[in-house]
Amino acid sequence: MTEKLLEAKNISKSFGKIQALDNVNFHLYKGKIHGLLGENGAGKSSLMNVLSGIYQPEKGSITFKGERQKKLNPELAAKLGIGMVHQEFRLIENFTIKDNLTLSKANIYINDFEDAYKKYSEIFSLSINHDSIISDLSVGEKQKIEIMKLIFNNNSIMLLDEPTAVLTPQETNQLKNSLETLSKEDEKTIVFITHKLKEIKEFTETIFVMKNGQMVAEDLKTESVKDKELITLMMGEISTSVVKKNNKKGSVKLEVENITLNSDIGGFNNLVDVSLNIKSGEILGVAGVSGNGQVELANIIAGIQTNFGGNVTIKGEDVSEKGVKARKKLNLSYIPENRLGVGLAPGVSILDNSVVREYFSASYGPHLSKNKMVNYLNLLIKEFSIKTGEPKAEISTLSGGNMQKLLMGRELISNPEVIIAAQPTRGLDVSAVEALHDLIVNQRNKGSAIMLISEDLDELFKLSDRLIVIYEGRIIKEFDIDDANTNNVGLAMAGVIE
């Protein structure tokens, strides 16, 4: 581990007000597999886009084999042999495998394609003829072709952006073996991006960790680094601010029994035998690295996800077979993780979006009363101090914080008895976060049963009364908040139970 093949120093890049990369240092060793770990939005993809020449950083230098690269653009990056597999595939769907692999003028196996294809399909355990059309392939197979494309285009540095997100566990295992072979036999330099701790430990030799656009750890030896150390780096230190937990708890409002969700298709996650209950006046925190089934669990409770096993009981009534509206009638509110797109409809006015929960209460038969809608919006604006423009304006004209206030206000104003809040403060600035936390605590004090799903341990420790940790679709551990600390929760999030 001597020669630094590529080195990036003090890289900064911002988009509007958002600082995506803040003085980031990064380097690669020839023929090694490097892990890049971080939460969603930590800046991993931005950094990779800088290295592959797609983004031009505002500050910083990139050195390749000791030579400074002043104007790194995609063309130059390709010439230097830096290639990237993006999260969304960039294959031509109605072309054959061979066409896709030999499309670029940079490809080196045009004359001995058959031999090369045979060699690499063995490495990737791919048993498909190269005459097959891409659109006939499974997601996992497409992934393999994407990576193969980098090899065929003579890339020696391969940047893989969350390659396992779409793979089944078996395929993930295969990928691991393929990458190991590539790094050993072909001396390929590989960057493996993920937010899954287990994979970073299995796949890589050295680990870099990012958080909030900064590189918080460089070059940690995978063999010797501890899980909890990585978790702490990825999640950050826990601040001590905690709300008073002297709230009175009442009867059980939400009960979930033996929830099982089976999905063999990539795209959503399994749930295995999940049971929990939440009492009135209680906040149950749900911790876990994203993509371990939290979204699916919330969707099942809210009635959006169907075809699951097990029971959901709200205020003693079994609603497993019932839809969204029946659960709203029982006074359940759901603040979804995906603010714009699920909770709020893009392209639709602020006014229309403000009544999504209760639009039927603004109606007389088939007539929708505009006055009632406007009054409702004004009430929300006043109660939750939302800064809005014209009610007619599109929802996306609001700032992220105000959008979330509108969404939470809309879901909380009717004083719901059961609240599912998923990532309620993600991506918001400190003052908005404080305001939204106050709303949640206020609602707890009014006697709501609240399920708080978050990747932010700060938030969970501050607000929760109890904490469950979800890992690979199972509740792996439950903590009373007094017994929970970064150490034991972090380990549980990584799938390690003491």
Add this chain to the structure above:
Amino acid sequence: MNKYILSRRTVVNDLATFYSFLIGLFIAVCIGSVILLVQDQNPSNVFSLMLKLSVGSINSLSSSLNKAIPLILAGLGISIMNSVKLWNIGAEGQIFLGAIAVNLIYINTAISNPTLYIIVLLISGFIGGSICILIPAITKVVFGVNEIITTLLTNYIIIGLTIYLVNGPWKDPKSLNFPAAAYVGEEVYLPTVFGRLSTGFFVCVLFTFGAYYLKEKSVFGYEMRIAGGSAMTAVYAGINAKQKAFFAMLIGGGFAGLAGAIELLSQTHRVSIGISQGFGYTAIIVAAITGMRPIGIFLVGCLFGALTIGGAVIQTIGVSSYIADIIQASTLIGALVAQFFFTYQIKEVEDG
């Protein structure tokens, strides 16, 4: 190095669509003038003649408004479907099937009260239009097949069906080999007022307000907007997005079918290939220019009706009637380009 990007304006003027329309119309008149000048015609003479002959008298105004009816009704149908972000390219076929449905019911029933008979026939036309879009609606909702393709293709099927009917089973022996069905009886002609104006125009006014209410003031309209904005938000809100899309399509098709019924009962009085002269396609232009607003569709529909009449009569002085088509089409292009600049702005940003 600086570069320029397009960014969406946060505030869009309320009257932006109206201004864009005016700009589009202005551009269209300019283009029309150039073409007329090339043909050695004086543009101001031609345009004033068009104006005089399309709106200058009660009779010509009535003709213009009669021409506007199918454009408005089909345009309203298109705008209702657009609430769920679906495009109806099949208004032409729906107009034909609306007329065919009217004739089918007329041949097979007899109602002595003429007013009641006319109402039954208009309803048949509406249902005919809905049936025309039924297959695109089902394939859209069940299989997700693109409705632009299916509604467009349905046009060819329905026009083929019309040709078959008027040359085969419905061919009128008295029509001297002209392919057309027999005339309907005078008792079901839509009565006229002020000389030529069809009472169908008042049906059209009524349906304009109906469409406005449905889109802007009703619970159904709200649910359509949310479903059109984001299918996931609709699921989250407990709105059945597919059901809304399905009914929006049937209603949209019905509006165009009604246009066919009125055209038959007030203008052609028989089924022939001349039931529609591309009304279903022009209606797309009308709906698009107005940003899918019902009241706007009514106004622009009236203007386009007048342009068609004006275009037809200036042929007498040796100017091709296509000048009217050119104006209609360039108004759309001009208006859409203008609309774009009302919605977006060009911004200078620092590169890198």
